[in-house]
Amino acid sequence: MIYVVGHKNPDTDSICSAIAYAELKKKLGIEAKPARQGDPNPETKFVLEKFNVELPEILTDGSNKKVILIDHSDVAQSLDNLDKAEIVEIIDHHKIGDITTPNPIFFLAMPVGCTATVVKTLYDYFEVEIDKKIAGILLSAILSDTVIFKSATTTEKDVKAAEELAEIAEVEDIRSLGIEIKSKLSAIDKLTAREIIKRDFKDFDMSGNRVGIGQIELVDLNIIKDRKEEIIRDMEKLKREGGYHSVFLMLTDIINEGTELLVVTDDPAIVKKAFGKNLDGNSIWLKKVMSRKKQVVPPLEKAFSY
DSSP states (O other): OOEOOOSSOOOOHHHHHHHHHHHHHHHTOEEEEEEESSSHOOOOHHHHHTTTTTOOEOOOOOOTOEEEESSOOOOSSOBOOOOOEEEEEEEEEEEOOOOSSSSSOOEOOOOSSSSSHHHHHHHHHOOOOOOOOHHHHHHHHHHHHHHTTTTTTTTTTHHHHHHHHHHHHTOOOOHHHHHHHHHHGGGTTTOHHHHHTTEEEEEEEEEEEEEEEOOOOOOOGTTGGGGGHHHHHHHHHHHHHTSSSSSEEEETTTTEEEEEEEEEEOOOOOHHHHHSOOBBBEEEEEEEEOOOOIHHHHHHHHHHHH
């Protein structure tokens, strides 16, 4: 059995692409099943329920498992005991990470806005028909990861794939579905500050410094304005507990297309080096910044390397 698994703190792309790619492997005669490294967020739950797709099983330990890694190639984001697993493939859309293998494997990382777009490309390559349910969750993943095509990571391939998937899934209004999907992550009133920070949180090694970057996408930043001080206090606590040099939280405004970046760091000058702006207290506004992968991680990595 080969397990197809996405990154820690799974998002809609990580889970839906794992499901869809495992289904493709099965149709190609390979025994595979999807897995996840954590609980689905409300957006992902909504997508799976809407298209009547079962939630994959939990897998957090790679020991003695054959695995296909989806939507990541960084050790910090992958399974525990990954060195005891046999990695047979990696399918991704991020920069190439630090995972290594003792043998050659199939590794496909495309510069597109979503791993679901890569998975759709592989269905087309192998000339395998996509059923309605799989089309629905792949479409949803693309809408989620590209923030309804507003993210800087969006490519023509993403838009084309979404249009073709919408036809199969019988979705007439792609934008309306996107807004419906993204609105599920705006319901934060019942979440603790730590749950908000960690909902979509990734660890990075930047020139030997441990850096954590979270992101939460909101239809209106006013939803969270009264909780910023509470969130910053908990970011400071998380920084101490985890031995981080810096912890960042992107409060991304879907409608106004920008991000308020909350920052707790050992070196505030890093922010000026990365984004050309001084911190105003513990935050800065980054106009048109929607993507962690393309617009936040690269400038921070460059700033840390100085």
